[in-house]
Amino acid sequence: MPYTAVQFPGLGGYAAGALQQLAGTEIRVSELLRDIDRAAREYGVAPVSAPLTDPDGPEIEDLARTPTRLHLASLASGLAIHACLVAHGRPGDILIGHSTGELTALAAAGCLSAYDAARVLCEREIALAEGDFGGGLTALRIGARRAEQLCGAVGGWSLQPSLFNAPRQTVVSGNADELPLLEKAARALGIQATRLLVVYPHHNPVLAEAARQVAKTTASYRLGEPHIRVYSPLLGRPVRAADDVRRVIDRHLTDPVDYVGAIRELHAFRDVGTFLEAGPRPLLTQCAAECLPPDVGLVGPPPGTTDGRKIVDALLEGRPVRVPPPITPIAGDRPAALEPPLDEETGIAHEPPAVTVAITSSSLPEAESLPEADELLADLRRTFADALGYPEEVFTDDAHLEADLGIASVKKTELLVGLLDRYDLPTPPAELRMRDYNTLPKLAGLMLLLAEGADGASGER
Incomplete structure (x- = not known):
């Protein structure tokens, strides 16, 4: 048994x-x-x-x-x-x-x-x-091998893959100077990077x-x-x-x-x-x-x-719970890094052949217009409920997405990235603390602020 x-x-x-x-x-x-x-x-x-x-x-x-x-x-x-x-x-x-x-x-x-x-x-x-150990942990939505390559490309002495949580979730530790460089490089490559709630580079020599x-x-x-x-x-x-x-x-x-x-x-x-x-x-x-x-x-x-x-x-x-599956990138999403496939007999990863894809404006889905605040909040509620398998009624205005509903910060960020793409909104600035946006009304407010910033930037041009 x-x-x-x-x-x-x-x-x-x-x-x-x-x-x-x-x-x-x-x-x-x-x-x-x-x-x-x-x-x-x-x-x-x-x-x-x-x-x-x-x-x-x-x-x-x-x-x-x-x-x-x-x-x-x-x-x-x-x-x-x-x-x-x-x-x-x-x-x-x-x-x-x-x-x-x-x-x-x-x-x-x-x-x-x-x-x-x-x-x-x-x-x-x-x-x-x-000690003088300032730093932290950043979760990357890539596998261990690519995380190690990214740390090597960024350079420095402290960066190291430290927690291997899932096939496409690796947490990197590093000091206060080098970890932001890793996050900047990750985002430039379209890799989701989420800073975690710690102030030291745990699991690091x-x-x-x-x-x-x-x-x-x-x-x-x-x-x-x-x-x-x-x-x-x-x-x-x-x-x-x-x-x-x-x-x-x-x-x-x-x-x-x-x-x-x-x-x-x-x-x-x-x-x-x-x-x-x-x-x-x-x-x-x-x-x-x-x-x-x-x-x-x-x-x-x-x-x-x-x-x-x-x-x-x-x-x-002992009844198994429904858990949200990984979010699969679709056309028009910010690029997501995938692990190279494994040879079933040897277990060795092989890099896929390079493929060049011509992307034109007509090949991308047209972005939707951002709705008003109430409609946007209802859309967020539907999106989170559908993706996570939760009933919509659990997403009350004061429900803390992590502490009350058990939604990992990495999963919350994945869903937000999809919503930003849907409405063609800019990526939040790196200095923004995503963990402060811990309810759906706060996320809706963030999206409205990003939309205002994008409109302002368009007006200036």
């Missing part, structure tokens, strides 16, 4: 009020929150139980201003949801985490306590803050000194072998003993995360047929849909809710 794997997201595993119902009814959830809050207090960080039990708590963008607190909140969310699965006799056969979600998986497997996992996260943020400091300050922590099997994307193999746990802690700041390789390994060679996501939003579920055959069961948080009780019920029920 196929096994079940439980997945733990990293930084994005937070939603305001996600644990309100669970904390009020599940003793183990309350205990976990107390342990993590205790660690937070010892490091001068505000408790995470407050935003996790308050539906009106800060949005993820606001909580990200205190990275330690956001990491702790993601840890608490994953552990709380998994604790409820355990209480119902469904702990999963294998645990797997993404980025800092690996620490969540290790704690859920009993390799270290929730309190110590929280302390690891606090120690790493101290080490990062004390430039953080070696911070990693050494974390290893030193956590050396006395009590570690053990897992009580539930754990597969580490960072190590590229199962975690079998305390020494493996130590390797994950010591190397999680500097080593890349091959999520694609890990879940494909679990499915193809370790007989995993179902993947459950223990988090408030279906982040890994969306990535897994691009990596695995369609017959694999992908069970994640249902659309339109971040209520922990409803999420646990959905995971226990």
Whole structure:
């Protein structure tokens, strides 16, 4: 019988009020929150139980201003949801985490306590803050090989593909000077580039000194072998003993995360047929849909809710969720980079022959006129609902696209790019923070502003 794997997201595993119902009814959830809050207090960080039990708590963008607190909140969310699965006799056969979600998986497997996992996260943020490590992460809508080529073409010392999330989603880390150059080059080539909610170049050797400091300050922590099997994307193999746990802690700041390789390994060679996501939003579920055959069961948080009780019920029920497929470029879209095809026998990528296409104005679809605000908002609602398989009514005016509806920032950007093409609107300036446009009315307002700018520019000419 196929096994079940439980997945733990990293930084994005937070939603305001996600644990309100669970904390009020599940003793183990309350205990976990107390342990993590205790660690937070010892490091001068505000408790995470407050935003996790308050539906009106800060949005993820606001909580990200205190990275330690956001990491702790993601840890608490994953552990709380998994604790409820355990209480119902469904702990999963294998645990797997993404980025800092690996620490969540290790704690859920009993390799270290929730309190110590929280302390690891606090120690790493101290080490990062004390060093000169400014930078970040940018998600590119291309595969790993092309991302590596792009980093090489841009040059510099810090740029490196660091998280391999899907066949056509690679996250590059880099310092504050070089990452903007990568983003500029990507956009010039028609490659979607989305800056993520972090201020350090995670999973990059430039953080070696911070990693050494974390290893030193956590050396006395009590570690053990897992009580539930754990597969580490960072190590590229199962975690079998305390020494493996130590390797994950010591190397999680500097080593890349091959999520694609890990879940494909679990499915193809370790007989995993179902993947459950223990988090408030279906982040890994969306990535897994691009990596695995369609017959694999992908069970994640249902659309339109971040209520922990409803999420646990959905995971226990085990009904696969509908996840949005990758958006396929069509004629007239901004150019999208595709990976060269693989030879089925050798597995080696071969570059396709060069093809020259003559593009004239008559060969491109005519752009539509931008409608008035109310009609534009209705169009956005239909577009997002159709693309994501959600009912239109979940897209209320105040629904946060990421925190409430679980729409990854990369997916939101893909949909926006299609809308900009449809109405022949200019690309937003690079300095614009797309994560601030987190509801449909805000996206509609952005499109209207871009239209005004384009009209003004036309008038000047």
